[in-house]
Amino acid sequence: MITLSSDFGTPYPAAMKGVLLQHSDARLVDVAHDFPRQDVRTTAFWLREVLPYFPPAIHLVVVDPGVGTDRAAIVVRAGDHAFVGPDNGVLLPVARELGDPEIFEIEYESTDSATFHGRDVFAPAAGRIHEIGVDSLENLPGTAPADEFHDLQFPEPTVSESKAAGEILVVDDFGNAITNVPGDFLDDVNEIEVDGAPSSVEPSYAHVEVGQRLVTVGSHGNVELAVNRGRGNEAFGITVGDEIRLER
Amino acid sequence: MITLSSDFGTPYPAAMKGVLLQHSDARLVDVAHDFPRQDVRTTAFWLREVLPYFPPAIHLVVVDPGVGTDRAAIVVRAGDHAFVGPDNGVLLPVARELGDPEIFEIEYESTDSATFHGRDVFAPAAGRIHEIGVDSLENLPGTAPADEFHDLQFPEPTVSESKAAGEILVVDDFGNAITNVPGDFLDDVNEIEVDGAPSSVEPSYAHVEVGQRLVTVGSHGNVELAVNRGRGNEAFGITVGDEIRLER
């Protein structure tokens, strides 16, 4: 199985699929191709939330603001999974979630297309790894343990018994504003203050009236600011990267 | 085969796919993940139009404004098909199209995630039904005939020989405004009045000049208000839920 993630929109992902199908008869599963353009951190967040639900797979990830520069192409192995993509940190958070990451660098010809490594470098690599098997990927010609690589860490919140200071990591398609504060901060309370304003703590969206705001634990396990059938980011006046202060 | 329908956008549907692939090696087919948010009626309309073209399958449907409340999780069996989703009526119109629906309730733990039942309740159920088979789904632990359930009926038009009073059910991506008036109301006429204004009746869009409006029978069999290479909803000044009067 090979999953595909990118910020390519359409129809560029189809070219990657064609290349993959030239190399392998793997099942292909699209994760998303509308990740925010060249936004490595947001993509890394979503991969960490979504890919651990998959059975062992090769994950092809191309959000690659440095395409065509001398940034390396890497494979990260973690558990029974392998992640293939550019060396910009995007693969590391999900890999840590799934095991103890080993990072390999993939050689590629500098004469390959400089603007579409998804098609010309990463898809062929993913196809070859699928054929040889994740366990054996170090046997692929041109693959060697990486001496160095770019990492990416999400910002850590500061949490005490009564206060938490965190950050909005992403806003999802529904408008739910997802913080980096662990959901257990909401244990056993019915109300908290969000940046000083009292807000109801609920098990899910429809526990308040339509259009009302609420605080809940989202499907990722973090504190999430939401509106029943509305957009939490707008109601709370917040966006990605904003600091958020919670008090219980 | 398992089809997937939701209002999730991306990348949440990928988490459901991961879970399904943990439970089964079924072929997965996306129907749409951009159904209008929490709009049960529009989704029900599209499912009824599209899913009957599929061979026997499990259809996972998650448009679920009541997620996390005490609304039930159900499976509807009709013919060789099964539909899995929330008990809000969305599954019934398509099920009636495909057979005589039997409705079952699926038990789930209230400790499951309260905000993402697509991933945590419905996808595992769909995977298990795929493995056990639609014929045997009542043998799944925690599955029992439902005592009651929510139904959903589309509004019925009033049609006489010369007049029809109906409603705009949906506007499709092209801007075609789809009514609930059966297409045979247009039989053997070249012109009708739409809310009092004469409009040309045509076999298809390109039978009028580019930008001109027309009335036709859409691919769903209903009367549709359209514009050749344009948007019928704008030209006719109508939107979903509007009443419409036709006279021939």
Added chain:
Amino acid sequence: MITLSSDFGTPYPAAMKGVLLQHSDARLVDVAHDFPRQDVRTTAFWLREVLPYFPPAIHLVVVDPGVGTDRAAIVVRAGDHAFVGPDNGVLLPVARELGDPEIFEIEYESTDSATFHGRDVFAPAAGRIHEIGVDSLENLPGTAPADEFHDLQFPEPTVSESKAAGEILVVDDFGNAITNVPGDFLDDVNEIEVDGAPSSVEPSYAHVEVGQRLVTVGSHGNVELAVNRGRGNEAFGITVGDEIRLER
């Protein structure tokens, strides 16, 4: 393998998939369903760029402003590939890329639905061709060599050693403006004039500062006008169909 391309948005493509799966157990691969509405030339460009990366396949293409008129339904065979769609030229550029095209006309009932030939005419034809095999498609009942057909040619640029006059063929989802001027016009220069303004020639986007414009050879092999992490079409003030003059 059957690929699907259309301007349908959602959920109409799912109806085509259902029909295909009634006729065959082929692997289905989506190319794109958001091609610009009824824009035959842009679709033809993208098909030519993307489909040659696929192994032998049946390619179902439905961008069809003439649906329901007397325009023919055709199959084009080129190499080991077959292309199924309306006779409006959209299939020819990619077919020429893959071989020496043979064009066949497919008979269909005029009583078939007049507004959704993707579902009612082209998908069944693609499914049947998949089952009988591309080599044998002329044996399908109702299939005969076409006496005439619509072709589509992209405009040719005028290129001398120092000057090129071309056209913007498409703008991709990133905002890269793709011309019809072959990339080798940029060989061995570091700067060219674009409509009189000097512009840097780079191997890829990130070779200039974020927000800066550049000229490069895109993944399609043509000259492309771009901005690092921005939109080339806006920075250069150009759109599809505009003439462009390059001087080196």
